[in-house]
Amino acid sequence: MxxxxxxxxxxxxxxxxxxxxxxxxxxxxxxxxxxxxxxxxxxxxxxxxxxxxxxxxxxxxxxxxxxxxxxxxxxxxxxxxxxxxxxFLDRIQTGQVFQFRLVANPTYAVTKAGETKHQIFPHVTVEQQRGWLMKKADKNGFAIVTNPAVDTDDGIFSPLAFDIVDRQYQILHRNKNKSGRQVKLSQVTFEGLLQVTDADVFRNALTHGIGREKAFGMGMMTVIPEG
The missing domain is CATH 3.30.70.1200 (Crispr-associated protein; domain 1)
Known part of the structure; x- marks a missing residue:
């Protein structure tokens, strides 16, 4: 690679x-x-x-x-x-902690009753988009690092060490789009800390991408060792 x-x-x-x-x-x-x-x-x-x-x-x-x-x-x-x-890929080991940056297209599928085909919709809220990454983490060999618990007015909580640093819609003209209309793709940039839970699965995620629309600038995660 x-x-x-x-x-x-x-x-x-x-x-x-x-x-x-x-x-x-x-x-x-x-x-x-x-x-x-x-x-x-x-x-x-x-x-x-x-x-x-x-x-x-x-x-x-x-x-x-x-x-x-x-x-x-x-x-x-x-x-x-x-x-x-x-x-770099060969040196990745289970348990390592990395800083990560991921540009992705968080979506979900809906299948209507009586139909076999499903429709794809973008996650639109920050909460939905953060939840999407948490689910993808489990399937892609990593876990989002949790910060040490801190005291707040409401008690003790353990915030996850990642954030959404950019959200926007990008324009795409699909050649195969019979209607000839432009398509808007939701693009979300995540940054934070992760820990590798399965090195082989994580390497596959880095080289194959995460989520949809990989051909159009989505799904690529890069990492650097923490510390």
Whole structure:
């Protein structure tokens, strides 16, 4: 696996004029792997957009190395960085504590009586979105760290060590959308502390993503060791 990053050239409006929706970013990522396109063998690519220090970055996790020149198509020249992710993944152990950042699309499914197909709806409240992550944690080999109990006016409580740092709706134009309408996807950014409960399952979550809409900038979690 490879983890890549490039700074988006936000100061060059002519250069990035096409980046108006998630589908355009998806296409940028896909075009960064010309060997896969030529071989007609596409592998999974997780990606997201991060805002750090007043700059905007495209972050990509992939099985194969991207072409740096293609990766910088909408980026600042010379800012593309590609590094192997395998050694980091191999060192993950059950019980480790990490700081995490996850950009995701929290949703739930509803199946109407008498029907087999279900409809997908976004979680809209902070409480619902936090609950979604707690459920996903159990299935993805980690648990949210709990802070030491502290005294409050209402008694003693143990708050979970994570928060929602950004909530917004992103625009996506789906080519297969027969109506031709744009779609709005709920995008939520979580940050906090987690503890690995099953290293193998957790590695799978890091490399395969969490939740829906992974092709469109959702589901990618990154972690760094705490302390």
């Amino acid at each position: 490879y983890l890549s990053r490039v700074e988006v050239d936000t100061n060059n409006r002519a250069k990035i004029k096409d980046l108006t929706h998630l589908g355009a970013y998806h296409n940028w990522v896909e075009q960064s792997f010309p060997d896969e396109i030529a071989a007609n063998q596409r592998t999974r690519h997780l990606w997201r957009i991060d805002q750090l220090g007043g700059k905007k970055y495209l972050l990509v996790l992939s099985e194969n190395q991207p072409d740096k020149e293609r990766l910088e198509h909408y980026g600042v020249a010379g800012t593309a960085m590609v590094k192997s992710y395998d050694q």
